[in-house]
Amino acid sequence: MSTLNTSITTDTAQRETTTQDAVSMAKEKPAEAAIEYGKTVGTPFADDAKFCLRDVEVFYGDTQAIKGISLDIARNEVIAFIGPSGCGKSTFLRCLNRMNDSIDICRVKGRLELDGQDLYDPKRDVVELRARVGMVFQKPNPFPKSIYDNVAYGPRIHGLANRKSELDDIVEDSLRKAGLWNEVKDRLDAPATGMSGGQQQRLCIARTIAVSPEVVLMDEPCSALDPIATAKVEELIAELSQSYTIIIVTHSMQQAARVSHRTAYFHLGHLVEVNDTDKVFTAPEHELTESYITGRFG
Numbered sequence: 209m210s211t212l213n214t215s216i217t218t219d220t221a222q223r224e225t226t227t228q229d230a231v232s233m234a235k236e237k238p239a240e241a242a243i244e245y246g247k248t249v250g251t252p253f254a255d256d257a258k259f260c261l262r263d264v265e266v267f268y269g270d271t272q273a274i275k276g277i278s279l280d281i282a283r284n285e286v287i288a289f290i291g292p293s294g295c296g297k298s299t300f301l302r303c304l305n306r307m308n309d310s311i312d313i314c315r316v317k318g319r320l321e322l323d324g325q326d327l328y329d330p331k332r333d334v335v336e337l338r339a340r341v342g343m344v345f346q347k348p349n350p351f352p353k354s355i356y357d358n359v360a361y362g363p364r365i366h367g368l369a370n371r372k373s374e375l376d377d378i379v380e381d382s383l384r385k386a387g388l389w390n391e392v393k394d395r396l397d398a399p400a401t402g403m404s405g406g407q408q409q410r411l412c413i414a415r416t417i418a419v420s421p422e423v424v425l426m427d428e429p430c431s432a433l434d435p436i437a438t439a440k441v442e443e444l445i446a447e448l449s450q451s452y453t454i455i456i457v458t459h460s461m462q463q464a465a466r467v468s469h470r471t472a473y474f475h476l477g478h479l480v481e482v483n484d485t486d487k488v489f490t491a492p493e494h495e496l497t498e499s500y501i502t503g504r505f506g
């Protein structure tokens with residue numbers, strides 16, 4: 209603050225710049241000093257844990273992106289990851305189905321278990337893991353194939369159907385669960401790339417659930433969608449939560465409030481607070497959570 213005061217001069221241009229600096233300082237991310245390493249306030253642990261994650265650290269080369277996070281994710285819960293850009297939400301999400309394995313400079317440390325089994329056991333079949341823990345990305349990414357073949361792709365490679373009729377049933381069931389069947393049942397052979405963005409994203413969700421996953425990871429699944437398509441995907445998340453554990457990264461606090469049971473607030477690679485979603489948005493425990501949800505920075 210003293211630097212700011214001494215920089216004030218009578219020069220008008222200089223004064224304007226200084227005022228802008230003050231505004232941007234006020235919007236700046238609060239210091240890491242407000243966070244105790246490895247400590248999360250609220251309710252990060254659960255009795256019925258699908259994922260048990262302890263002391264997780266992630267490095268890109270020498271840079272530490274995740275700083276000692278411990279968290280349980282319960283069976284059939286929807287948990288939202290929120291926080292300012294670059295705080296590590298996607299990095300942490302990608303640990304859960306080992307998507308970070310494909311990044312050469314990325315190292316994951318700590319204990320990460322799915323149903324009590326080590327996620328990072330070198331003997332683990334990663335293809336099988338990614339069928340159990342499916343992922344929906346920010347931008348819809350259908351294959352350049354027909355609508356039918358997009359959904360049938362996973363069941364085919366995992367040998368989930370012995371006959372064409374069984375595959376047809378899986379495709380129909382997945383498209384129904386994704387709320388898309390009525391829109392596409394008469395054009396299953398049409399290219400998926402000809403669908404609207406919102407339809408493509410629901411197709412990607414159908415493709416993910418076609419292999420009967422236990423968990424669906426969603427990395428900003430609505431950021432490329434308009435409000436109507438977003439509302440459809442959010443309705444879908446509510447329906448899917450009956451059967452799956454869902455972990456969603458979102459920049460929209462309204463979306464986190466609408467779809468999730470618990471919300472986890474990340475800051476500079478730390479997990480600062482986890483609480484029931486209502487509590488996070490009405491009575492956050494940590495000052496940084498409060499600053500973020502009230503728009504003081506982010």
Ligand SMILES: Nc1ncnc2c1ncn2[C@@H]1O[C@H](COP(=O)(O)OP(=O)(O)OP(=O)(O)O)[C@@H](O)[C@H]1O
Binds near residue numbers: 293298
């Ligand atoms: N492939 C990578 N190589 C090197 N550094 C990376 C890589 N991916 C992410 N990072 C760094 O790790 C940190 C966390 O990034 P991450 O994408 O996980 O944050 P985020 O909270 O999901 O951000 P956003 O909300 O902007 O998507 C950032 O400093 C980012 O620059």
